[in-house]
Amino acid sequence: MTRETSVSAAAKPDDDEYLLLRGGRLFDGTGDDLVTDGAVLVEGQRIAAAGPEGDLDVPDDATVVDVGDRTLMPGIVDAHTHLTIFNSRVRGRFRLSDPKNSLPYNTIRAMESVASYIDKGVTTQREVGGRDFISASVRDAIEEGRIPGPRLLPSGPILTPTAGLDDKRPYFVEGNLANGWEVNGRQEVVKAVREQKKAGVSTIKVDASGAWTAFSDSKTPTMSEEEMAAAVEEAHKFGLRVAAHAQATEGIKNAARAGVDTIEHATYLDEEGLELILDNDIIVVPTLIPFEEFLDAGEGVEMNESQRQALKDDRAAQRESFVMAHENGVQLAVGSDAIPPMVPHGDTHREIRHFHRLGFSKSDALVAATKSSAEAVGLGDEIGTLEPDKSADIIAVEGNPLDDLDVLADSSNPTVVVKEGAVVKDERPA
Numbered sequence: 164m165t166r167e168t169s170v171s172a173a174a175k176p177d178d179d180e181y182l183l184l185r186g187g188r189l190f191d192g193t194g195d196d197l198v199t200d201g202a203v204l205v206e207g208q209r210i211a212a213a214g215p216e217g218d219l220d221v222p223d224d225a226t227v228v229d230v231g232d233r234t235l236m237p238g239i240v241d242a243h244t245h246l247t248i249f250n251s252r253v254r255g256r257f258r259l260s261d262p263k264n265s266l267p268y269n270t271i272r273a274m275e276s277v278a279s280y281i282d283k284g285v286t287t288q289r290e291v292g293g294r295d296f297i298s299a300s301v302r303d304a305i306e307e308g309r310i311p312g313p314r315l316l317p318s319g320p321i322l323t324p325t326a327g328l329d330d331k332r333p334y335f336v337e338g339n340l341a342n343g344w345e346v347n348g349r350q351e352v353v354k355a356v357r358e359q360k361k362a363g364v365s366t367i368k369v370d371a372s373g374a375w376t377a378f379s380d381s382k383t384p385t386m387s388e389e390e391m392a393a394a395v396e397e398a399h400k401f402g403l404r405v406a407a408h409a410q411a412t413e414g415i416k417n418a419a420r421a422g423v424d425t426i427e428h429a430t431y432l433d434e435e436g437l438e439l440i441l442d443n444d445i446i447v448v449p450t451l452i453p454f455e456e457f458l459d460a461g462e463g464v465e466m467n468e469s470q471r472q473a474l475k476d477d478r479a480a481q482r483e484s485f486v487m488a489h490e491n492g493v494q495l496a497v498g499s500d501a502i503p504p505m506v507p508h509g510d511t512h513r514e515i516r517h518f519h520r521l522g523f524s525k526s527d528a529l530v531a532a533t534k535s536s537a538e539a540v541g542l543g544d545e546i547g548t549l550e551p552d553k554s555a556d557i558i559a560v561e562g563n564p565l566d567d568l569d570v571l572a573d574s575s576n577p578t579v580v581v582k583e584g585a586v587v588k589d590e591r592p593a
């Protein structure tokens with residue numbers, strides 16, 4: 164699961180430091196074609212210019228990183244991750260007796276997770292549900308330069324109604340378990356959002372429907388429109404964004420009417436739901452990986468026959484809804500929903516390939532994983548493309564992903580990772 168890596172927690176560069184990344188090809192993420200002899204000039208933490216090297220005005224004292232015959236592209240943005248959900252959470256129910264449910268163990272796993280993301284070229288990740296407020300602390304440690312990791316947008320436990328997806332609590336037990344935070348009614352929702360604000364999250368996750376792992380299934384709407392609207396109103400007051408797990412047809416509509424910022428999955432989407440998503444400018448993060456890969460994953464997933472059938476039904480519906488949303492102009496963003504050991508953290512390239520397999524051109528799939536994902540996490544002006552004044556989040560990959568998306572999966576890629584102007588990984592051969 165882990166691999167050798169040389170990724171570091173490099174200090175942020177000063178404003179007057181220049182860095183020139185000189186490459187064979189440049190894909191700036193705006194959807195345009197490749198630039199040959201491309202380069203990116205970085206001033207401090209920001210992009211000063213990107214384009215053919217001959218067009219750039221490079222100061223004499225710039226540090227030059229020649230990436231040779233590689234492709235420069237924006238860092239990948241993963242809009243749907245969980246730092247502290249791994250195998251034991253995916254088995255039908257949370258196991259009270261498992262000592263690995265401890266917060267210290269989960270914290271160590273979360274630190275390992277963020278290192279995997281940045282190592283594999285994900286320079287920004289949004290968390291949409293985890294244990295306690297581990298990810299907020301991990302974010303702080305990354306920002307202080309103590310540990311390597313991407314720009315992290317943390318969440319807390321997922322707001323779930325009783326018997327909702329992230330309620331893992333048997334009725335005879337009290338308190339919240341795993342990554343859920345039980346709320347019922349407007350008042351409890353508002354209080355939970357305020358508590359999570361205090362703890363330093365940037366995203367509120369709500370359960371608009373169940374799933375095959377839960378007390379309520381993927382066709383059952385759970386949190387009401389009124390409850391989600393309360394979450395949105397309170398979260399937006401604080402500048403937080405709201406993501407809704409919505410698989411059920413009515414759950415999707417409830418979430419869209421409530422005005423959430425992103426809908427995760429949108430599995431059983433119908434015409435009315437589609438219209439509501441378009442009318443409310445909601446970005447959908449489908450997360451194809453769990454649907455496409457968990458059925459055959461073996462280790463880590465325990466499911467009985469009826470759960471297996473439910474997941475097969477979900478997979479068929481997810482594919483249809485994805486195509487329907489894409490063909491009708493819904494903005495789709497890449498989120499991996501990676502849960503080890505089935506899918507290792509940072510393997511966001513697998514989601515990019517699923518987008519392509521279900522109808523996205525290669526360049527559109529890359530744009531979905533950079534520009535669209537940046538917009539999904541609310542940072543469209545800051546990251547996602549290689550344009551002047553944006554944060555210098557850049558990766559260099561061996562080969563040309565516009566020819567062959569599989570190069571992103573090579574263990575040697577990306578060779579170079581730059582985050583906020585700092586070279587945090589450089590594995591060019593000496």
Ligand SMILES: [Zn+2]
Binds near residue numbers: 243244245291500
């Ligand atoms: Zn998820």
